[in-house]
Amino acid sequence: xxxxxxxxxxxxxxxxxxxxxxxxxxxxxxxxxxxxxxxxxxxxxxxxxxxxxxxxxxxxxxxxxxxxxxxxxxxxxxxxxxxxxxxxxxxxxxxxxxxxxxxxxxxxxxxxxxxxxxxxxxxxxxxxxxxxxxxxxxxxxxxxxxxxxxxxxxxxxxxxxxxxxxxxxxxxxxxxxxxxxxxxxxxxxxxxxxxxxxxxxxxxxxxxxxxxxxxxxxxxxxxxxxxxxxxxxxxxxxxxxxxxxxxxxxxxxxxxxxxxxxxxxxxxxxxxxxxxxxxxxxxxxxxxxxxxxxxxxxxxxxxxxxxxxxxxxxxxxxxxxxxxxxxxxxxxxxxxxxxxxxxxxxxxxxxxxxxxxxxxxxxxxxxxxxxxxxxxxxxxxxxxx
Amino acid sequence: xxxxxxxxxxxxxxxxxxxxxxxxxxxxxxxxxxxxxxxxxxxxxxxxxxxxxxxxxxxxxxxxxxxxxxxxxxxxxxxxxxxxxxxxxxxxxxxxxxxxxxxxxxxxxxxxxxxxxxxxxxxxxxxxxxxxxxxxxxxxxxxxxxxxxxxxxxxxxxxxxxxxxxxxxxxxxxxxxxxxxxxxxxxxxxxxxxxxxxxxxxxxxxxxxxxxxxxxxxxxxxxxxxxxxxxxxxxxxxxxxxxxxxxxxxxxxxxxxxxxxxxxxxxxxxxxxxxxxxxxxxxxxxxxxxxxxxxxxxxxxxxxxxxxxxxxxxxxxxxxxxxxxxxxxxxxxxxxxxxxxxxxxxxxxxxxxxxxxxxxxxxxxxxxxxxxxxxxxxxxxxxxxxxxxxxxxxxxxxxxxxxxxxxxxxxxxxxxxxxxxxxxxxxxxxxxxxxxxxxxxxxxxxxxxxxxxxxxxxxxxxxxxxxxxxxxxxxxxxxxxxxxxxxxxxxxxxxxxxxxxxxxxxxxxxxxxxxxxxx
Numbered sequence: 001x002x003x004x005x006x007x008x009x010x011x012x013x014x015x016x017x018x019x020x021x022x023x024x025x026x027x028x029x030x031x032x033x034x035x036x037x038x039x040x041x042x043x044x045x046x047x048x049x050x051x052x053x054x055x056x057x058x059x060x061x062x063x064x065x066x067x068x069x070x071x072x073x074x075x076x077x078x079x080x081x082x083x084x085x086x087x088x089x090x091x092x093x094x095x096x097x098x099x100x101x102x103x104x105x106x107x108x109x110x111x112x113x114x115x116x117x118x119x120x121x122x123x124x125x126x127x128x129x130x131x132x133x134x135x136x137x138x139x140x141x142x143x144x145x146x147x148x149x150x151x152x153x154x155x156x157x158x159x160x161x162x163x164x165x166x167x168x169x170x171x172x173x174x175x176x177x178x179x180x181x182x183x184x185x186x187x188x189x190x191x192x193x194x195x196x197x198x199x200x201x202x203x204x205x206x207x208x209x210x211x212x213x214x215x216x217x218x219x220x221x222x223x224x225x226x227x228x229x230x231x232x233x234x235x236x237x238x239x240x241x242x243x244x245x246x247x248x249x250x251x252x253x254x255x256x257x258x259x260x261x262x263x264x265x266x267x268x269x270x271x272x273x274x275x276x277x278x279x280x281x282x283x284x285x286x287x288x289x290x291x292x293x294x295x296x297x298x299x300x301x302x303x304x305x306x307x308x309x310x311x312x313x314x315x316x317x318x319x320x321x322x323x324x325x326x327x328x329x330x331x332x333x334x335x336x337x338x339x340x341x342x343x344x345x346x347x348x349x350x351x352x353x354x355x356x357x358x359x360x361x362x363x364x365x366x367x368x369x370x371x372x373x374x375x376x377x378x379x380x381x382x383x384x385x
Numbered sequence: 386x387x388x389x390x391x392x393x394x395x396x397x398x399x400x401x402x403x404x405x406x407x408x409x410x411x412x413x414x415x416x417x418x419x420x421x422x423x424x425x426x427x428x429x430x431x432x433x434x435x436x437x438x439x440x441x442x443x444x445x446x447x448x449x450x451x452x453x454x455x456x457x458x459x460x461x462x463x464x465x466x467x468x469x470x471x472x473x474x475x476x477x478x479x480x481x482x483x484x485x486x487x488x489x490x491x492x493x494x495x496x497x498x499x500x501x502x503x504x505x506x507x508x509x510x511x512x513x514x515x516x517x518x519x520x521x522x523x524x525x526x527x528x529x530x531x532x533x534x535x536x537x538x539x540x541x542x543x544x545x546x547x548x549x550x551x552x553x554x555x556x557x558x559x560x561x562x563x564x565x566x567x568x569x570x571x572x573x574x575x576x577x578x579x580x581x582x583x584x585x586x587x588x589x590x591x592x593x594x595x596x597x598x599x600x601x602x603x604x605x606x607x608x609x610x611x612x613x614x615x616x617x618x619x620x621x622x623x624x625x626x627x628x629x630x631x632x633x634x635x636x637x638x639x640x641x642x643x644x645x646x647x648x649x650x651x652x653x654x655x656x657x658x659x660x661x662x663x664x665x666x667x668x669x670x671x672x673x674x675x676x677x678x679x680x681x682x683x684x685x686x687x688x689x690x691x692x693x694x695x696x697x698x699x700x701x702x703x704x705x706x707x708x709x710x711x712x713x714x715x716x717x718x719x720x721x722x723x724x725x726x727x728x729x730x731x732x733x734x735x736x737x738x739x740x741x742x743x744x745x746x747x748x749x750x751x752x753x754x755x756x757x758x759x760x761x762x763x764x765x766x767x768x769x770x771x772x773x774x775x776x777x778x779x780x781x782x783x784x785x786x787x788x789x790x791x792x793x794x795x796x797x798x799x800x801x802x803x804x805x806x807x808x809x810x811x812x813x814x815x816x817x818x819x820x821x822x823x824x825x826x827x828x829x830x831x832x833x834x835x836x837x838x839x840x841x842x843x844x845x846x847x848x849x850x851x852x853x854x855x856x857x858x859x860x861x862x863x864x865x866x867x868x869x870x871x872x873x874x875x876x877x878x879x880x881x882x883x884x885x886x887x888x889x890x891x892x893x894x895x896x897x898x899x900x901x902x903x904x
Contacts, residue, residue, distance in 0.1 A: 198771075252765055255753075265739045266741055267742070270725075271754055271755075273722065
C-alpha cells in the first residue's frame with residue numbers, strides 16, 4: 001500500500017489525531033488532563049451508543065431516525081418518575097424502561113418495515129410524539145434522580161480495595177491486560193490463517209496497527225488511573241459498541257442491512273425478509289435511544305423536557321463524519337466511532353477553550369460538511385461513486 | 386476521396402491500469418449507417434464518449450475531425466451544438482415528466498414570459514410524427530413502453546437538428562417487432578441524408594442495417610468491413626470480434642433427459658399486482674424434467690417473466706392460483722425464501738436492478754441467496770466465503786482482478802456470471818433463467834451456454850426464458866410459446882423452427898383480435 005492509499009484509508013483517524021493535537025495546543029494542554037480525558041467518552045456516551053443503532057438505519061438506504069432525542073427524553077423521564085414517585089427499585093425501573101424502549105422501537109419498526117411509511121416521516125412524527133409524551137410525563141418540571149443503586153449502575157467508577165488509593169492502578173492493570181490480549185489474539189488468528197493457507201496482511205502492517213492501538217489503550221487507562229479509575233459507563237459503551245461491531249461485520253443478520261441498502265430488490269429476490277431488516281433497524285435504534293436515556297439521566301442526575309434535544313443530529317452527524325454512506329449500503333462501526341470521538345473532541349476542546357456556544361455550532365457544521373465532501377470527492381476519484 | 390463527415394484519428398484513452406482505447410481510427414462517411422461491434426469491454430462505448438464530449442478533450446490523446454474541422458469538445462453540449470447526438474443504452478428520460486417536457490429538457494422553448502408550452506408541445510408533436518409515434522406529447526414517459534421511449538429519444542435528437550446520430554445498443558430491451566421498426570426508421574433517415582453510428586450486439590440487425598461494420602477488440606479497431614449489399618455472413622463478423630473462428634455458436638451436449646419431472650405447474654393464474662382485475666397469466670400449465678432445458682418464447686409482455694416470478698415464491702402478482710409440484714411433491718410457497726428452500730432459483734433478466742448488489746464485492750454477492758451455507762450459528766465464516774467465491778471464479782471463469790472487486794466494476798458478461806454463480810451456490814434443483822444472455826457478448830454467451838449444459842448434466846432442470854429465437858432453438862430440448870398470458874404452443878426442439886414459433890404467436894393474436902371484433 002502506498003502513502004496516498006494509507007492516507008485515504010485512515011483519513012478520519014488522521015483527522016482525529018490532527019484535531020486532537022490542535023485542541024491540546026489551543027487549550028494549553030488542558031484537554032489532556034486526566035479528568036478531561038476520562039470525561040471525553042462519558043460526555044459523549046449517548047452519541048457513541050446511538051450511533052451504532054443509527055448506522056443500521058443509515059445502512060438500509062441512507063435513512064435516519066429523527067426521533068432518538070425524543071425517545072431518549074421520554075425514557076429518561078419515565079425512569080426519573082418511576083424512581084422518585086414509586087417504590088419500584090432501580091432494577092425494576094431499568095427493566096420497565098427497556099421494555100418501553102422496545103415498545104417504541106416495535107411501533108416505529110412496524111410502520112416503517114411493514115407498512116412502508118417513509119422513515120423520515122415516521123420518525124419525524126415520532127420526534128414530536130415522544131417529546132410531547134416525555135414532557136407530559138414530567139409535567140413540565142425538572143425531576144432529579146436520587147436512587148443510589150440506579151446511579152451506581154451507570155455512572156460510578158470501579159475501585160478495587162487495596163489496589164486503588166490515590167492512583168487507581170486497577171485501570172492501568174486492565175489496560176495492560178487488554179493490550180496483551182489483543183497481541184495474543186492477533187498472533188492466534190494469524191497462525192490459524194497461515195495453517196489454513198488463507199491470504200493475510202503483512203506481519204509488519206498488522207503488528208504496527210496493534211502496537212498503535214495498544215499504546216492508545218495504555219495511555220488512556222493511564223489517564224483514567226489518575227482520575228477516578230474505570231467508569232462503569234465506559235463498560236456499557238464498550239458492550240454496545242462491540243456487540244454492534246460484531247453484528248455488522250460477522251453475522252448473516254448484519255450482512256442483510258448492507259444488502260438492503262445496496263439493492264433492496266435484489267436482496268428481496270435472494271430470499272431475505274426485507275421487512276424484518278427495516279423493522280429491526282428502527283427497533284434496535286429505539287432500544288439504544290432508551291438505553292442512552294438511562295445513561296444520560298444517571299450522568300446528569302436529573303431529567304427535563306429538553307433532555308436529549310438535538311441529540312439525533314449529533315448522532316447522525318457522527319455517522320456521516322465516520323464515513324457511513326448517505327445512500328446506504330456502506331459504513332462500519334469502527335468508522336462511526338471515530339466520527340463520534342472526533343465530534344466529541346471538537347465539542348470538548350471548544351468548551352474547554354471557552355468558545356461561545358453559538359460558534360460551536362458553526363464549527364460542527366463546517367466539520368460535517370468537509371467530512372462528507374471529502375468522502376464524496378475521494379470516492380469519485382477512484383471511480384467507486 | 387470519400388466524403389467523410391467524421392474522422393477519429395489515433396485516439397488513445399488511458400484509465401488507471403487499463404488502456405481502454407489504443408490508437409483507434411474511425412472514419413464515417415456522410416449519409417451512411419456505420420455499425421460498431423465488439424465484445425463487452427472492447428472500448429465501443431468509451432470511443433463514443435470521447436466523440437460526444439462525455440470524456441472531455443485533454444483526457445484522451447488523438448484528434449477528431451468533424452465536417453473537416455478539428456473538434457475540442459469539453460462537454461456533451463459542445464458536440465450537440467454541432468449536431469452530434471448520442472442516445473445511451475440506458476435511456477435518459479424522466480418518467481414523471483411528459484414526452485414534450487422530456488424532449489425539450491435543457492433546450493426549453495422560451496417565450497417572453499418563461500417557457501412557451503404551446504410551442505413546446507407543437508414542436509414535440511412534429512418530431513413525434515417523424516418517428517411515427519402517435520401518442521400525445523403530454524403523455525407521461527412512465528405511461529409508454531420501452532420501445533416508444535426509445536422513439537422519443539430519437540425524436541428528441543431530431544429536435545436538436547441532429548446530423549450524426551449515435552445509438553448505443555438501441556434494441557437491447559426491445560422485442561423483435563419494435564427492433565425491426567426502429568431499424569427501418571434508421572434506413573428511412575439515411576435516405577433523408579442523416580448519418581448514424583449504431584453499436585449493437587445483435588449481429589443479424591447489424592447485417593441488416595449497416596453499410597459498414599467496424600470491429601473493435603481490446604481497445605483497438607481491428608477492421609472495417611463493407612456491407613453495401615447486405616450480404617455479410619455473421620460468422621465473418623464474429624471471427625473479427627473474438628479473434629478466432631467460432632465453429633459452433635452453441636456448445637454440444639449429450640442429451641440425457643431423465644424420466645422424473647423436476648417441476649410441474651398446472652392451471653396457474655396470476656393477476657397484475659396493481660391493476661388487480663387484469664389477468665397476466667391465464668391457466669398456464671407446463672413441466673420440465675430432470676436434465677432438460679425447456680425454453681419459453683414469446684413477445685415482450687407475453688407473461689413469461691410474470692409466470693416465472695409468481696412461481697418463485699409469489700414475488701410478483703396477486704390472486705395467484707394453481708398447483709406447483711417440485712420433484713413430484715406439491716409445494717406451497719409463501720415467499721422467496723420458501724422457493725429457495727424448495728430448490729427453485731430465479732435468475733432475473735435485469736441483473737442491475739433485481740439481481741446484484743452492485744456496490745458490493747463479488748464474494749459477498751456470491752453467497753447472498755444462501756448465506757447460511759457459509760455460516761455457523763449465524764456467524765459468517767469469511768474465509769469459507771472467500772474460498773467459495775474463488776471456486777466459482779475459477780469454475781465460471783469470471784474475469785475480475787480479485788473476488789473483493791465491486792461488481793459494478795465488472796463488464797456485463799462477468800456480472801451475469803456472478804449472478805449465475807450466486808444462484809448456483811444456492812444449490813437449486815430447478816433454475817429459471819430469465820434472458821440469461823441479454824446485453825452480453827458472443828464469447829460470454831457461449832460460456833453461459835456451457836454452464837447451462839453442465840447444470841443439466843448434473844440432473845438439474847433448467848427453464849430458459851429468451852427473446853432470441855436462435856438461442857432457444859440452439860439450446861432447448863422443448864420450447865413453450867406464450868402469448869398474452871396464455872400458453873399457445875409446445876414443440877420439441879426437432880420440430881421447432883423460427884417460423885413455427887412466430888406463427889404460433891401471430892395466429893393466437895389474430896384469433897384474439899377476431900374474437901374481439903366479433904364481440
